[in-house]
Amino acid sequence: MDLKEKLVTSFLAFENKGGLDLDSNVHSIRSKAIQNFEKEGFPTKKDEEWKYTSLNSLLKHDFSLFPETKKAVGFKNVKEFLINDIESYTLIFIDGVFSSFLSDTTHDDCDVCVLSSALTRPKYKMVVDNYFNTIAKDNNSLSDLNTAFAKEGAFINIPKNTIVPKPIQILNFSTGSESEVMIQPRNLVVVGENSHVQIIERHQNLSKNTVLTNAVTEIFVHKRAIVDYYKIQNDTETSSLIDSTFVSQKQQSVASVHTYSFGGKLTRNNLEFYHEGEHITSNLNGISILNNKQHVDNHTLVNHKHPNCESHELYKGIYADKSTGVFNGKVIVQQEAQKTNAFQQNNNILMDDGASINAKPQLEIFADDVKCSHGCTIGQLDDSALFYMQSRGIPKKEAKALLLFAFGNDVVEKIKIPQLKTRITKLIAKNLGVELGFEF
Amino acid sequence: MLSIKNLHASINDKEILKGINLEIKAGEVHAIMGPNGSGKSTLSSVIAGKEEYEVTEGSVVLNNEDLEDLAPEERAHKGIFLSFQYPIEIPGVTVTNFIKTAINETRKAKGLDELPAKDMLKLIREKADLLEIDRKFLSRSLNEGFSGGEKKRNEIFQMAMLEPQLAILDETDSGLDIDALKVVANGVNKLKNKDNAVLVITHYQRLLDYIVPDYVHVLYNGKIVKSGGKELALELEEKGYDWLK
Ligand SMILES: Nc1ncnc2c1ncn2[C@@H]1O[C@H](COP(=O)(O)OP(=O)(O)OP(=O)(O)O)[C@@H](O)[C@H]1O
Ligand SMILES: [Mg+2]
Numbered sequence: 001m002d003l004k005e006k007l008v009t010s011f012l013a014f015e016n017k018g019g020l021d022l023d024s025n026v027h028s029i030r031s032k033a034i035q036n037f038e039k040e041g042f043p044t045k046k047d048e049e050w051k052y053t054s055l056n057s058l059l060k061h062d063f064s065l066f067p068e069t070k071k072a073v074g075f076k077n078v079k080e081f082l083i084n085d086i087e088s089y090t091l092i093f094i095d096g097v098f099s100s101f102l103s104d105t106t107h108d109d110c111d112v113c114v115l116s117s118a119l120t121r122p123k124y125k126m127v128v129d130n131y132f133n134t135i136a137k138d139n140n141s142l143s144d145l146n147t148a149f150a151k152e153g154a155f156i157n158i159p160k161n162t163i164v165p166k167p168i169q170i171l172n173f174s175t176g177s178e179s180e181v182m183i184q185p186r187n188l189v190v191v192g193e194n195s196h197v198q199i200i201e202r203h204q205n206l207s208k209n210t211v212l213t214n215a216v217t218e219i220f221v222h223k224r225a226i227v228d229y230y231k232i233q234n235d236t237e238t239s240s241l242i243d244s245t246f247v248s249q250k251q252q253s254v255a256s257v258h259t260y261s262f263g264g265k266l267t268r269n270n271l272e273f274y275h276e277g278e279h280i281t282s283n284l285n286g287i288s289i290l291n292n293k294q295h296v297d298n299h300t301l302v303n304h305k306h307p308n309c310e311s312h313e314l315y316k317g318i319y320a321d322k323s324t325g326v327f328n329g330k331v332i333v334q335q336e337a338q339k340t341n342a343f344q345q346n347n348n349i350l351m352d353d354g355a356s357i358n359a360k361p362q363l364e365i366f367a368d369d370v371k372c373s374h375g376c377t378i379g380q381l382d383d384s385a386l387f388y389m390q391s392r393g394i395p396k397k398e399a400k401a402l403l404l405f406a407f408g409n410d411v412v413e414k415i416k417i418p419q420l421k422t423r424i425t426k427l428i429a430k431n432l433g434v435e436l437g438f439e440f
Numbered sequence: 441m442l443s444i445k446n447l448h449a450s451i452n453d454k455e456i457l458k459g460i461n462l463e464i465k466a467g468e469v470h471a472i473m474g475p476n477g478s479g480k481s482t483l484s485s486v487i488a489g490k491e492e493y494e495v496t497e498g499s500v501v502l503n504n505e506d507l508e509d510l511a512p513e514e515r516a517h518k519g520i521f522l523s524f525q526y527p528i529e530i531p532g533v534t535v536t537n538f539i540k541t542a543i544n545e546t547r548k549a550k551g552l553d554e555l556p557a558k559d560m561l562k563l564i565r566e567k568a569d570l571l572e573i574d575r576k577f578l579s580r581s582l583n584e585g586f587s588g589g590e591k592k593r594n595e596i597f598q599m600a601m602l603e604p605q606l607a608i609l610d611e612t613d614s615g616l617d618i619d620a621l622k623v624v625a626n627g628v629n630k631l632k633n634k635d636n637a638v639l640v641i642t643h644y645q646r647l648l649d650y651i652v653p654d655y656v657h658v659l660y661n662g663k664i665v666k667s668g669g670k671e672l673a674l675e676l677e678e679k680g681y682d683w684l685k
Contacts, residue, residue, distance in 0.1 A: 382528070383492070384528050385528045385529075385530055387485075387488075387490050387491070387512060388524065388527070388528040388530070389530070389538075389542075390489075390511065390512035390513040390516070391488045391489070391512045391513075391515075391516055391520075391521075391522050391524075392516060392521075392538070392539075392542040392598060392602065393513050393516035393517055393542045393543075393545050393546040393549070393602065394513060394541055394542055394545050395511075395513045395545060396511065396513065398541065398545060399513075402530075402533055402538075402541060403530070403533075405532070405533075406530065406531060406532025406533045406581075407532065409532045410532075
């Protein structure tokens with residue numbers, strides 16, 4: 001049985017066993033989603049959006065779909081993956097199951113809790129009906145697949161006029177309880193008018209076993225609200241991640257999504273912004289640093305539908321060994337979206353002959369009074385700069401790292417949580433195999 | 441201190457240095473002059489260890505150690521400093537961070553601990569003052585958007601920080617206005633002592649009024665065709681190079 005068949009046939013059992021309310025709206029959303037998935041199947045390289053990323057070898061694995069955790073996971077096992085030196089709310093999932101023991105949730109001024117309770121409790125019915133799967137719907141077969149099995153993940157519901165006092169960390173761990181595991185976290189984030197929240201998300205495999213994560217996050221940003229969402233992708237070489245993030249923004253809101261891809265066998269990011277009002281700002285920042293045979297694919301979309309909005313996109317990539325990257329940045333400026341400011345920049349450095357990047361900026365502009373720009377570069381480290389630095393006593397390896405740090409610095413600079421910035425800087429240094437005597 | 445014997449070097453199979461002999465002793469100042477394209481910068485790059493150049497014959501020996509197999513950074517750790525004719529722009533790395541890294545890597549190579557931040561700051565300030573460099577300058581990206589003169593002054597600032605044993609100044613005077621030339625020359629002279637040496641490459645006598653050489657050499661078509669005292673520079677200024685061909 002191939003993976004698609006296996007997923008489709010286990011759907012009924014999943015719904016029956018899951019203690020899920022079969023009369024609910026959610027049930028019909030799930031049923032439609034699995035039908036869509038059954039019809040579309042997994043994307044192949046024939047699909048224009050998947051031209052440079054193949055799921056073929058990944059789909060050959062015999063994934064266990066509902067893994068059971070066998071080993072107890074304690075705080076000491078997960079500590080190093082948290083940003084520890086800040087106060088935060090934490091939502092920790094082990095093999096797709098919420099760990100209340102390790103987590104720190106709240107219902108005080110806002111809801112920082114789990115999707116399973118949101119989907120089943122009458123209290124949250126309105127929120128679910130209004131938001132759940134409204135942007136992810138009919139987007140692509142992998143999101144449909146996630147929707148069909150959507151059961152657990154983060155549910156963050158911020159009422160209006162609320163500044164969430166500390167960042168929220170969402171961590172998804174897999175323990176490798178079975179040799180090949182597929183997990184499908186589903187997050188729903190609703191941020192009310194004038195509210196502000198910072199979220200840090202990470203997927204981490206604690207074992208050497210194969211893990212495929214197919215995650216979907218929907219983020220709703222109301223009037224004048226501010227959302228900063230940080231994604232740390234630094235998983236093991238047996239872990240693959242398909243991460244779809246959909247952001248819907250109301251007028252005058254500011255949403256920033258930062259994606260740090262430092263590791264994983266295959267990482268595919270679908271990041272999409274939809275505008276539902278004027279004077280919206282969307283920021284997309286990304287930095288990928290890969291080696292060995294790792295692969296990252298960043299597909300982004302900003303859909304400018306209304307006048308006077310802006311988007312700023314900055315993606316950098318450093319590819320060593322035989323690693324490969326894809327950048328596909330689509331910006332649509334619809335006819336009504338006059339006075340749009342849309343900027344996109346994608347810069348890449350190839351460290352070795354075996355590394356490659358496919359970069360494709362796609363600007364589709366239908367309005368005439370707009371400011372749009374895009375730039376894309378692919379280069380190597382400058383030998384004369386390296387010699388210059390070496391001649392001042394800086395060894396080649398450190399010289400390279402310094403140049404690469406400088407290259408990625410404008411992305412790192414955008415991190416608004418200082419402790420996170422320090423952590424990301426350290427992760428970058430670790431990836432480049434150096435210790436730096438100062439902070440950028 | 442530095443002993444160059446029958447040095448031949450080529451790039452892309454084109455021979456540029458065609459048998460250079462040069463002895464520099466501690467405490468001395470040497471000047472190399474010579475027409476454009478004669479190989480002056482090539483010689484300095486070869487001494488500093490630029491890998492693109494292939495040494496086909498001869499040797500460069502520093503304090504009785506053949507430098508052939510040493511990487512540029514190892515040569516720097518042993519006390520060689522090259523002030524570039526065209527300093528490279530390093531966007532995103534500030535002057536301060538760059539020099540800190542250079543100092544600490546050099547210390548590390550010598551088995552010393554990193555210089556404490558306080559001492560580093562003090563040293564940076566002292567040397568910046570010596571070269572009359574504005575503090576604000578130090579937090580700018582290295583050489584990025586610097587004027588020609590600013591770049592050169594910054595090279596000498598780095599030299600002052602690193603206190604090399606052998607400083608090679610490749611056309612450090614070009615791009616400097618008269619006042620800056622004095623400041624830079626004064627900086628070099630302050631660092632000069634009986635244990636170190638300077639090799640100045642220049643086209644003009646005027647730098648040599650300030651940094652007075654013990655010896656002047658003329659490099660022509662990859663060879664040193666004439667050596668003399670400081671009066672040779674005056675003679676060259678007057679007569680050009682034609683008479684040496
Ligand atoms: N990468 C290279 N490939 C081919 N020829 C080169 C290369 N680099 C230098 N050369 C040649 O080597 C010769 C010497 O160059 P070099 O820069 O050493 O001259 P120079 O004496 O410093 O000149 P200037 O006074 O103009 O600074 C020149 O003819 C130059 O064109
Ligand atoms: Mg030259």
